[in-house]
Amino acid sequence: xxxxxxVLFLISQNISLFGSSVVVFAIIWHITLETSSGLWLTLSxxxxxxxxxxxxLWGGVWADRYNRKHLIMLADxxxxxxxxxxxxxxxxxxxxxxxxLAASAVRSIGSGVQTPAVNAIYPQLVPREGLTKVxxxxxxxxxxxxxxxxxxxxxxxxxxxxxAFMLDVITATVAIVILSFIKVEKVDxxxxxxxxxxxxxxxxxxxxxxxxxxxxxxxxxxxxxxxxPAAVLTPLLVKRSFGGEVWKLTANEMSWTAGTIxxxxxxxxxxxxxxxxxxxxxxxxxxGVTFGLLGAARHxxxxxxxMGTAGFFLPMMATATTVLIQEVAxxxxxxxxxSIVQIISASAMPVAILFFGPLADIVSxxxxxxxxxxxxVLLGVLYQTRFPH
Numbered sequence: 504x505x506x507x508x509x510v511l512f513l514i515s516q517n518i519s520l521f522g523s524s525v526v527v528f529a530i531i532w533h534i535t536l537e538t539s540s541g542l543w544l545t546l547s548x549x550x551x552x553x554x555x556x557x558x559x560l561w562g563g564v565w566a567d568r569y570n571r572k573h574l575i576m577l578a579d580x581x582x583x584x585x586x587x588x589x590x591x592x593x594x595x596x597x598x599x600x601x602x603x604l605a606a607s608a609v610r611s612i613g614s615g616v617q618t619p620a621v622n623a624i625y626p627q628l629v630p631r632e633g634l635t636k637v638x639x640x641x642x643x644x645x646x647x648x649x650x651x652x653x654x655x656x657x658x659x660x661x662x663x664x665x666x667a668f669m670l671d672v673i674t675a676t677v678a679i680v681i682l683s684f685i686k687v688e689k690v691d692x693x694x695x696x697x698x699x700x701x702x703x704x705x706x707x708x709x710x711x712x713x714x715x716x717x718x719x720x721x722x723x724x725x726x727x728x729x730x731x732p733a734a735v736l737t738p739l740l741v742k743r744s745f746g747g748e749v750w751k752l753t754a755n756e757m758s759w760t761a762g763t764i765x766x767x768x769x770x771x772x773x774x775x776x777x778x779x780x781x782x783x784x785x786x787x788x789x790x791g792v793t794f795g796l797l798g799a800a801r802h803x804x805x806x807x808x809x810m811g812t813a814g815f816f817l818p819m820m821a822t823a824t825t826v827l828i829q830e831v832a833x834x835x836x837x838x839x840x841x842s843i844v845q846i847i848s849a850s851a852m853p854v855a856i857l858f859f860g861p862l863a864d865i866v867s868x869x870x871x872x873x874x875x876x877x878x879x880v881l882l883g884v885l886y887q888t889r890f891p892h
Contacts, residue, residue, distance in 0.1 A: 508628045508685045509637060515681040516621060517644045519579055521652055522674030523610075526586060527551070528656035529667035530603055543600055548853060550607040556850045558615035563842025564702045566620040567835055571627070572687040576679050578617035583675035585609040590668035618845050623837035626829050627687055632775070634826045639770025642818035646763040653756075690834055706839025715831050719783075719824060720843060722886045726787060726820075727851035729875045729882065732859050732868065733794045733813065734852065740868040745803045758807040762814025769815070770822050779827040780887065786820035787883030789813075795876030798869035 534543050565574055589606040592598075629637045659667040711717050741747075741755050776782040793813035800806040832840045859871060 506628070508687070509633075511681050511685050512624070512628055513637070513641055513644065515678040515685075517641070517648060518674050518681070519678035520645060521648045522671035523582070523614075524648060524652035525656045525659065525667050526610075526671045528653050529660050529664050530607060532656065532660055533664050534600065534603065538600065546604055547607060550604045551611050552849050552853055554608045554611035555615035555618075556846050558612050559619060559842045559845045559849070560703055560706075560839075561699065561842075562616040562845075563619040563623075563706055563839035564699055565616065566623050566838025566842070567690065567702070567706070570687065570689040571620040571624040571838070572682060572685060574620045575617055575624070576682050578613045578620070579675045579679050579682075581616075582610050582613035583672045583679075585613070586668045586671045586675075590665045590672070593665045593668070615845070619838045619842040622825065622829075622841040622844075623834075624687060626834060626837065627690070628685075631830065634829055635773075635775045635822055636771055638822040638825055639767055639773070639818060642822055643764060643767030643771055646760055646767050646818070650757070650760045650764070702839070706836060707843070709833075709836050710840050710843050713831070716828065716840060718886065718889065719828060720847065722783065722787070722882065723824060723844060724847045724851055725882050726790075726879070727848060728855045729879050730790060730794075731852050731855035732863075732871045732875045733790075733797065735856050736859060736863050736868045736871065737797065737810070739863060740797075740872070741803075741806075743868065745806070751803065754807055755810065758811040759814040762811035763817050765811075766815040766818040770818050776819075776823050776826075779823040779830075782823040783820060783827070784883045784887035786816045786823070787886060788880050789816045790820075791876040791879030791881075791883065793876070794879065795873045798872035798876065 531547065534547050585606050589602065592602050625634060625637065655670075656667060659670065709716075710720060737755055738752050741751050745751055790813060793809050793816075796809045797806060797813070800809055828840055828844065829837065863871060
């Protein structure tokens, strides 16, 4: 299970993720500090999300057509080149917001190509019985880096944002070098390659024609939509109900991240979920109950404990979903299936916040959390009863 290729791949991808996360935080904070404008932050979000959503369908096709390792390396190099260009522009004194938005859009294109290939390559590196444990370790590492990267981004931003850009270039380069030592063959396809659009249609028809995959995709979309209030609006809840001190807002984020780290360790040690459909359903119900309790909590310490508990279930949900897709989908179709998953994960929250954001100015965040939590419980029950596995 933990062969040389698996270890090297986990190291390379988490190094790359760390650099990218630092840049994302640095860009958002730089725009916030320089403009204090909601419009510029909205444009930044659109530029970081929309190109990834558009290109990921083609990224899935390419992941099923070409060598996935080479595709990941090329995407990493493409993102690094865009970030290096951004650093050069800033060092040259060309520090306009438009340049940041353009670079974010180019980086988003690279992510749209890279992510389906990364998710699809695991079954080529890891035996089927080891997929859950490896995904659990990956979730733990990702959570740790997400805890570390905002701090690093803040420190670097206080010095010079261009060093954040260069950090990303360095980490991408290291990741590419490490990945070059891994041997991964191109997946052989029985049928002759059709046109890209034909491959695209085939991937969509295959995903939604398979009842289990269709159920996972529908559940994934509803889950991301309903989890948005807890992911986005809880800082507003903390400010309104418990006070706007910075340490409280920080504690809110850290409690969730700490929960995800513990959850990732649990998955790593547990090793396998025999009934992944049941695991997904139970995680949805757990999200619903904890989100409802967040809305009902009246003491900040209790609120933080519940938030950490909610975070515990995220790696379990993500691992069970990812591994179930890797087990069910054909190896030659995995890239296209995961591209559809990526579109949902990248677009569901921005769409949801357009609904929940204005709603939070009409009704309390607590009420939104309680209702969304109840709907998540219902979603979990329906998923278990409609899609047994």
